Structures are given as C-alpha cells and as structure tokens.
C-alpha cells in the first residue's frame with residue numbers, strides 16, 4: 001500500500017512539472033522484471049513486487065548484469081486530455097521512446113499498440129534505437145484522464161539492454177511531425193571565395209504547408225549574426241521547397257547556420273542547425289611521401305600483404321631495400337606480397353618517386369607472433385548501411401579507399417553483420433545471402449587492390465541482426481574465412497547469452513573467444529581478431545591473453561555529441577591495457593554520411609565535434625574504422641581522414657593510450673606518450689561556449705618539451721614561457737604534438 005501511494009505522488013510530481021508543456025515526460029515511476037509472460041501486459045496484473053527502474057540507465061547497471069533476452073517495463077500513468085485540447089492537430093497520440101535496446105512491443109491497458117522487431121517483425125531480430133509511435137486519439141485503448149497501464153516488452157540481443165536514454169514522452173502528433181529540413185547536401189566552395197549550399201523543406205503528409213523560412217548565420221564565438229534572411233516557403237509532399245544560399249567564405253572555424261520554418265496558420269515551427277565545415281588539413285602536396293605506421297607485424301609462413309601508403313602525384317614508383325627473403329614488391333603498385341618463414345625484425349628502407357622528387361622512410365617488418373602492431377585503419381559497413389550492406393557497397397568502399405585514402409594507411413574493408421544466409425549448407429558450411437553472390441571473388445578484388453578484407457560473426461547461434469552465427473561451427477567457419485581470404489574477424493557476443501550460463505562467470509565470457517581463437521589458429525592466415533562484447537568482465541584485462549587484437553570497450557556509438565563524448569571521455573580504466581597488437585576499441589567512427597540502413601544522413605556531430613572525435617580516437621590508439629558511405633565522401637570528411645600527422649598519433653609504434661591528465665567541468669586534457677619521446681596532447685572544450693584553455697608545461701610530465709606543433713594544421717606554434725593558451729570552439733579540440 002505504502003509503495004502505491006509513493007508511486008502516485010511521484011507521478012503527480014512528474015506530471016505537474018510538465019503539465020504546461022505540449023509533451024509530458026514519462027521517464028519516472030517505472031517498474032521492471034526480467035523474463036517474459038503474456039500476463040505482464042495486463043492492466044490488472046499486480047506488479048507491486050516489481051523493482052523500480054530508472055530510464056536514464058540500462059538494466060545491466062541497475063542490478064541485472066550481463067542479462068540479455070526478455071525484460072518488461074510497466075508504468076501506471078494518467079494521460080491528460082489537456083494534451084489533446086492544447087494541440088493543433090488532435091488526431092493522434094505519440095509515444096516517444098528514446099532509446100530501446102533492442103526491440104519492443106508496447107501494450108496500453110493490455111492492448112498491443114505498437115511494436116518494433118527490426119527484421120521480419122520478429123522481436124528477437126533487430127536493433128537498438130529510438131522509437132516514435134502514434135496511435136489514433138480515439139483508440140479505445142487510451143483512457144483519457146484516467147489511470148492507464150503502459151507495459152513494454154523488450155528483447156535485448158546482447159550487451160546493454162532495456163529502455164534507457166534521454167527522452168521518454170507522450171505528446172500529440174504535430175503538424176510539423178511529417179516535415180523535415182533536409183540539410184544533407186554538401187557545402188560547396190564557389191569561385192568567388194564563397195560557401196554555397198541548398199537545403200530542402202520536405203513533407204510526407206498531404207497538407208499544403210505555407211509559411212516563412214528564416215535563415216541565419218551566427219559566429220558562435222561572440223554571437224554576432226553575420227547573415228539573416230527570411231523567405232516565403234510553400235511546399236507539399238510532391239513539391240519540396242529548395243533554398244539555396246551563398247555566403248562569403250569565412251575564416252577557419254565553424255559558424256552556426258540555422259533554418260527555421262514557421263507555418264502561417266498554426267504558428268508552429270521547426271528548426272534545424274548546421275555547422276559550416278572548415279578544413280584544417282593542409283592541401284595535399286604533389287610531391288611523393290610515404291605515410292603510415294613505422295612497423296608492421298606478420299606471422300611466419302602465412303601470406304603477407306602490405307600496401308605501401310604513399311601520397312603524391314601519380315604515377316608513383318616504389319622501391320624497398322632490405323625486404324626479408326620471401327617478399328617481393330610490385331614497383332608500380334607499392335604492394336608487397338609473399339611469405340616469410342623466418343621470424344625476426346627486418347629493417348627496411350622504402351622509397352617512392354614521381355616526376356617531382358623522391359621520399360624514403362625507415363620501416364620495420366616484424367615477423368613473429370603478434371599482428372596488428374598498430375590499430376587497424378579501415379572501413380566497416382555497419383554505421384553506414386547496417387543490415388543493408390551488399391557486395392556493390394563493399395566494392396565501392398574498396399575502390400574509394402584506393403582512390404582517396406590508402407595513401408594515408410587505410411587498408412581494411414570490413415563487412416559487418418548482414419552478409420550471412422539464414423541456413424547453413426547441408427555440409428554445415430556457412431554461406432552468404434543473395435546480397436553477396438561470391439565472397440571469394442569480392443575478397444580477391446579487395447586483395448588485388450592491395451587492401452584487406454574483414455568479416456563479422458557471432459559466437460551464438462545468431463548474430464545481433466538475426467543472421468547465422470558461428471555457434472558449434474567455429475572450425476568450419478574459420479576454414480571458410482581462410483578459403484575466402486579473410487584478414488579480419490569481428491566477433492560479436494549477440495545470442496551467445498542463450499547458450500551460456502544465465503550469469504556468466506569470467507571464464508564463461510572468455511570461452512567463446514578462446515574457442516574461435518583456437519579455430520583461427522588452425523588457419524594459415526593472419527586474421528585480425530576483434531572482440532565485440534561491449535566491455536563485459538573488464539575485457540581489457542584479459543583480451544590480449546585470450547588473443548584479441550582489439551576489444552570493444554563500450555556499447556554502440558551513435559552520431560550524437562552525447563554518445564561520442566560519453567564513450568570517448570570515459571576510456572580511462574581500460575587505457576593502461578593498450579599495447580602493440582592489442583587495443584581498446586571505443587567503437588567505429590561516426591563522421592561523413594552515416595545511417596545504419598538504406599538512408600544516410602550527414603553525421604549529426606558538428607564539424608568541431610568531428611575534429612574532437614578523430615583527435616580523441618587517435619589519442620586513444622583506437623582502431624579507426626570509418627563508418628560512412630564511402631561513395632559520398634565530401635571534402636570536409638576527407639580532410640578529417642587524410643591528415644597524416646593526426647593518423648601518426650593513432651599509429652604510433654609505442655602503442656600506448658592517452659590518459660586523462662586534467663578534467664575540469666568545461667574542459668579536459670588528454671596526453672599520449674609517443675615512440676620518439678614526444679607527447680600528443682589534446683585540449684578538449686567539453687562545454688558549449690568558446691573557451692580559452694591553458695596548458696602549463698611545468699605540469700603533467702611535459703617539462704623540457706619545448707616545441708609545440710598544431711597537428712591538424714601541421715604548423716609549429718610560436719610560444720614563449722611555459723604556458724600556452726588557446727581559444728577552443730565549443731565541443732572542439734586543439735590537438736598538439738610536444739617534442740624536445
């Protein structure tokens with residue numbers, strides 16, 4: 001009884017706070033149970049003994065560690081008719097669940113009103129993400145102004161699970177819901193030194209929208225409005241409104257552009273903001289230059305493949321002195337192949353020439369037991385295409401990598417989930433689905449370019465996306481990967497929870513990775529092994545011993561500041577475990593056009609947040625796996641991914657990870673030791689205002705490091721005295737290298 005009164009008080013408090021708003025928060029007063037029962041949907045079911053749960057956090061962190069599978073959330077709440085009365089359109093109620101991990105069915109007073117089961121409607125297949133459901137306001141399931149029971153059935157495929165995030169609300173569907181401001185077109189640079197772009201107002205409803213579009217450019221440093229213009233804007237489903245603008249090119253920083261459409265009759269409006277891109281990476285030189293890591297590891301007796309990363313005007317001619325016996329270089333492509341049988345460290349001198357000159361670099365080939373001496377640099381299909389990856393998209397990624405990125409060391413082309421069939425061959429062999437007609441041919445193509453090929457699987461019966469996993473077929477799958485020529489395996493935990501102990505011990509957690517490790521060891525190939533179990537059991541403490549080249553230290557990343565910064569700035573406990581051949585993996589990059597499916601959008605990170613993302617991940621010695629549609633790389637994204645001095649921080653041969661040296665409310669300083677005795681330093685502004693950050697070289701072991709280089713701009717900075725102050729943009733970074 002007591003509990004009940006308490007619950008009602010909480011609800012009343014939550015409601016009065018937001019009552020004036022057009023939406024009410026429903027993030028309080030939830031109860032939770034692990035398991036599954038049809039009765040739990042019922043409004044009369046007695047959930048008095050269920051435990052309260054907080055929707056700000058996943059269920060793992062609230063007393064249900066390592067729990068995958070079904071869980072139910074229940075809430076008793078009043079749905080006020082004032083919500084409907086105050087709304088402009090009164091026809092549907094909207095429930096926003098931000099986010100669901102992974103799939104859900106929503107019951108209102110016992111009736112199923114919405115469900116999300118990603119793949120084929122099955123609650124067990126699908127993905128983490130936000131949900132927004134609408135139901136007709138006259139649906140009898142809604143009890144206006146009375147107690148309602150909202151019951152949500154969740155299925156978690158693996159890792160963190162439940163309802164957790166920053167927005168759980170009830171609101172009425174709005175006139176602006178079907179409207180979006182599409183800002184995905186690229187900013188282009190005009191001849192007259194201008195920055196140009198077109199945006200579109202689009203709708204999916206039948207309504208004819210008539211109103212004004214306000215366009216504004218603001219300098220975030222001082223709030224000055226640089227441009228402001230309002231235009232009439234009318235559009236319908238068949239006829240979007242396009243607005244093109246041209247602004248004089250601005251200095252090297254990001255300005256805030258806002259677009260607000262206000263509908264005439266209702267007064268309703270919708271706003272979207274954009275950041276102007278600015279490229280810091282110097283314009284690529286035509287002179288020949290060898291880039292990439294200083295070391296490369298391979299195992300004796302296995303096929304060797306290394307593409308010398310070199311930039312400069314083509315054609316380039318390559319040479320190598322001191323290659324170990326068994327290797328040969330193709331002087332026209334820069335591809336080194338062969339097999340080395342003898343273990344050892346082989347110092348090599350690489351040379352690249354073109355008609356403008358030549359460049360040499362000292363390089364060490366280490367033939368031994370450890371591969372992946374520096375973090376992998378490549379592309380992975382997931383953040384771009386999700387389960388809709390296909391052969392053509394992978395080939396486009398490979399082609400683009402060769403045209404635009406491999407000169408800087410990028411070399412893995414990794415297929416994530418979505419390539420597998422739903423049933424094995426009669427022999428038990430894994431087969432591809434129809435999107436990948438011939439995996440061997442695709443791999444041969446990738447190899448012919450000098451690049452490497454990666455694939456994905458799960459130790460459970462199914463992958464996170466519901467495709468076939470490797471459970472009880474590990475040897476067979478490793479052999480198939482070997483036959484295809486796979487060079488990298490990402491191995492996800494999903495659905496393994498169904499075949500292991502309910503509360504897995506550390507040994508249970510290690511087991512599937514040990515089993516696959518043993519299977520991969522039987523294959524005469526160097527296959528990078530990437531664990532993906534989201535950091536369970538402090539994987540960084542045992543990932544190397546179990547034979548992982550990298551291990552995910554977090555849940556899945558999203559293209560938001562909240563997600564990227566929470567992940568990036570929390571890589572602290574795992575930091576000391578990074579070492580050559582074994583790295584923490586804070587998940588893949590979210591720059592460029594991302595989308596996790598068929599539709600891609602520009603990363604929702606601002607340009608400054610994207611500089612932070614790449615800088616921080618490089619300081620963290622993270623594998624850098626580009627997660628965008630490679631067919632649509634824009635100039636800004638290319639600048640982010642082709643800065644050799646930034647990449648050199650990630651690829652540093654010492655293999656250490658940066659540590660958080662200073663953490664203040666508004667800024668952080670991260671420092672990474674480098675092989676040459678220098679240090680890479682990131683000054684991160686974590687606030688949403690411009691800030692001056694000061695670095696004191698008498699502190700944090702920086703004494704004696706007199707030279708400061710602005711790594712993004714590749715310029716030395718003139719300083720005097722031991723403190724150096726710099727203005728940093730909101731959520732932005734100043735990345736530096738300090739040396740003697």
Ligand code: GLA
Nearest residue numbers: 382416417464465492532556
């Ligand atoms: C998990 C992983 C993702 C991706 C998907 C594929 O969510 O964390 O990186 O591999 O599975 O289904």
